[in-house]
Amino acid sequence: MTNTQKLLIVAIIILGILVAITLPPSMEFYFEKKNQLDTTEIIGLKDITPESKSDEIIKEITTNDNSQHEQSNTNLGRIYQNLENSVVQITSTVIETRSNIIINGNPLEQQSSRLGSGFVYDSEGHIITNNHVVSGVSTVDVALSNGDIFNAKVIGTDEFNDIAVLQITDDYSNEPINPILFADSSQVNVGDQVIAIGNPFGLSNTMTTGIVSQIGRLLPNKDLGFSIPNIIQTDAAINPGNSGGPLLDNSGNLIGMNTAIESKVGEFAGIGFAVPSNTIKKVVPALIEKGEYDHPWLGISGITLSPKLAEKLNLPQNFRGALINGVVKDGPADKAGIKDALYTADREIASADIVISIDNTPVKRIDDIIAYVSENKSVGDNISLQVYRDGNVIDIDIELGKRATNSG
Numbered sequence: 001m002t003n004t005q006k007l008l009i010v011a012i013i014i015l016g017i018l019v020a021i022t023l024p025p026s027m028e029f030y031f032e033k034k035n036q037l038d039t040t041e042i043i044g045l046k047d048i049t050p051e052s053k054s055d056e057i058i059k060e061i062t063t064n065d066n067s068q069h070e071q072s073n074t075n076l077g078r079i080y081q082n083l084e085n086s087v088v089q090i091t092s093t094v095i096e097t098r099s100n101i102i103i104n105g106n107p108l109e110q111q112s113s114r115l116g117s118g119f120v121y122d123s124e125g126h127i128i129t130n131n132h133v134v135s136g137v138s139t140v141d142v143a144l145s146n147g148d149i150f151n152a153k154v155i156g157t158d159e160f161n162d163i164a165v166l167q168i169t170d171d172y173s174n175e176p177i178n179p180i181l182f183a184d185s186s187q188v189n190v191g192d193q194v195i196a197i198g199n200p201f202g203l204s205n206t207m208t209t210g211i212v213s214q215i216g217r218l219l220p221n222k223d224l225g226f227s228i229p230n231i232i233q234t235d236a237a238i239n240p241g242n243s244g245g246p247l248l249d250n251s252g253n254l255i256g257m258n259t260a261i262e263s264k265v266g267e268f269a270g271i272g273f274a275v276p277s278n279t280i281k282k283v284v285p286a287l288i289e290k291g292e293y294d295h296p297w298l299g300i301s302g303i304t305l306s307p308k309l310a311e312k313l314n315l316p317q318n319f320r321g322a323l324i325n326g327v328v329k330d331g332p333a334d335k336a337g338i339k340d341a342l343y344t345a346d347r348e349i350a351s352a353d354i355v356i357s358i359d360n361t362p363v364k365r366i367d368d369i370i371a372y373v374s375e376n377k378s379v380g381d382n383i384s385l386q387v388y389r390d391g392n393v394i395d396i397d398i399e400l401g402k403r404a405t406n407s408g
Contacts, residue, residue: 079195079252080207085176087245089143089199090116090129090152090166094136117198117245118142118166119254120179125168126288128280129244130259131157134164142168144175145205156287159405160226160295161279162259164244165287180246183253185276188212188232196236196258196272198245210236218367219260219273226403229371231273232256238272247274254280278375296377297403299331300324300338304365305354313351321354321388322366336398338387356393357386373400 092114101107116133120126127142134140134154142152152166192212200206217231234247238258247256256274263269286293302322310319327333327340341352355363358372377383379402387394 075250076195076207076209079248079250080197082252083178083180083197083246083248084145084205086120086178086180087145087197087205088118088120088127089202089204090118090127090133090140090244091143092116092134092137092140115199115202115241116243117241117258119244119246119257120177121165121284122179123177125152125172125177126284127152127166127168128257128284129164129166130257130275131159131162131164133244134166135159140166142166143204144177148175150175156284156291156293158283158287158293160221160224160403161228161275161283161293162221163257163275163280163283163287163293165284180248181253182277182281183249183251183255185230185232185255185278188215188249188255188276190214193250194234194236194255195248195250195252196234196238196242196245197248198238198242198258200237200239200241202241206242208237210234213271216367216371217273218370227370228259228275228279229367229374230276230279231259232276234272234274235270236272237268239268240266242272256280282375292405294379295403296373296379296381296400297331298333298369298373298383298398298400299328300333301326302355302366302369304367309349313349315354319354319388320362320364321356322363322369323349324353324355325349332398332401336396338385338396338398339389351390354388355385356388359384 093111094114095111114133116129118127118129118133121128134157137154139151139153141149143149150168150170150172152168154164155167156165157163190212194210194212196208196210198206211234212232213235214233215230217233219228219231221227232247232255236247238261242258243260245258246254247258249255254277256276257280258272258274260273261268262271262273283293302324305315305319305321305323307318309323310317323341324333324338325341327338339353342350344350355369357363358369359376361368361372363369373383377400379400381400383398383400385396385398387396
C-alpha cells in the first residue's frame with residue numbers, strides 16, 4: 001500500500017467519525033422539532049386537549065342546567081304568586097269525647113281544632129276542600145294568604161269522593177280572591193311535573209313539587225265500602241294539613257285535590273293521592289245546587305282476576321276480567337241476573353261471573369268497571385255487560401240505581 005492510499009484511508013475514517021458525531025444531534029433535533037410542530041398544529045386545529053375538551057363539555061352542561069334551573073324557579077315563583085289568593089287555610093272546631101276521662105259519670109268532652117286546605121272555585125265565594133276536613137261541622141273559618149279570616153258554611157258534601165263545598169258568608173267583596181283554572185286530568189301522564197300548595201302542619205301557603213308517580217289508582221274507604229277511582233299518585237310532599245289543597249300542573253292549573261297519603265308513621269313517605277280534577281268538575285255543580293251528588297250504583301263487589309285464580313277456574317292463559325264475588329240482594333245487578341260467586345267448603349271460589357267488557361269497552365280489572373261507571377254514567381242510565389259464565393259469554397243489560405249514603 002502506497003503512502004497516498006494510507007492517507008486516503010485515514011481521511012475516510014476521520015470523515016466517518018465526524019459524521020457519526022454530528023448526525024444524531026441533527027436528526028434528534030429534527031424529529032423533536034417536527035413532533036413539536038405537529039402537536040402545535042393539532043392544538044391549533046382542535047383548540048383544546050381531551051382533558052380541556054371534557055372540562056368544556058362539563059362547563060357547557062352545567063351552564064345549561066343552571067339556566068334551566070333558573071327558568072324552572074322563575075316559573076314556580078310566578079305560579080305561586082298567581083295562586084297566592086286562590087289557596088286558603090280551613091279551620092274547623094270539633095267536639096271530641098275522651099272516654100278514658102270520666103267526670104260526674106260522663107266522658108270528658110272538649111273542643112279541638114282541625115286544620116286543612118282548600119281552593120277558590122269561582123267568584124261566588126265557593127271554596128272546595130275534602131269532606132274529611134269539614135265532616136261533623138256546619139261552619140268553618142277560611143283564612144286567606146293575607147291573614148284575613150272569613151266565616152263559611154258547608155253547603156254540600158260527597159263522602160264517597162271526599163269532596164265538600166263551602167260558601168263564604170261574610171262580605172269578601174274587597175278581597176282579591178281568584179278562582180283556580182281546571183285542567184283535564186285525563187291528559188295527565190306518569191312523569192309529569194306537579195305542584196302542591198297547602199298548609200301542612202298549619203304552615204300556611206307551603207309549596208312543594210314532584211312528579212306524577214302513577215295514574216288510575218283506586219283509593220279505598222273501608223268505612224264506606226267503596227273506592228274513589230282514577231286517583232293520581234304523586235311524590236310531591238303532602239302532610240297533615242295539605243288535605244283539600246290543589247295539585248297543579250306546571251302551568252298552575254288544577255289536576256287534582258290532595259286527599260290522602262300512604263304512610264306507616266302518619267307523615268309523608270313519598271306516596272300521596274289526589275282526587276282528579278275531572279271528578280271535581282262533575283261533582284261540585286251538584287253539590288252547589290242541591291248539597292249532594294247521586295252516585296250511579298251497580299250493586300256488586302268484585303276483584304281483579306289473578307293468573308292463579310284463573311288457573312283454578314280452568315280458564316285460558318292470560319284470561320282477563322273482573323270476577324264478581326258479591327251481589328247485593330235486590331240491587332240493580334241482582335235484578336238483571338248477575339250471579340253471586342259459588343264457594344267450596346274451604347271458602348275457595350268454585351265458579352263466578354266474570355265481566356269482560358262494559359259497553360263494548362274491555363274490562364281487565366275491577367278498577368275498569370268502577371272508573372267507567374263513575375266517569376260516564378248517571379243514576380238511571382243503562383249499561384251493557386259481557387259476562388263469561390261457565391264457558392259461555394252472555395250479554396246482560398243493567399239499569400243503574402242510586403248508591404245509598406250513610407245518612408240515608
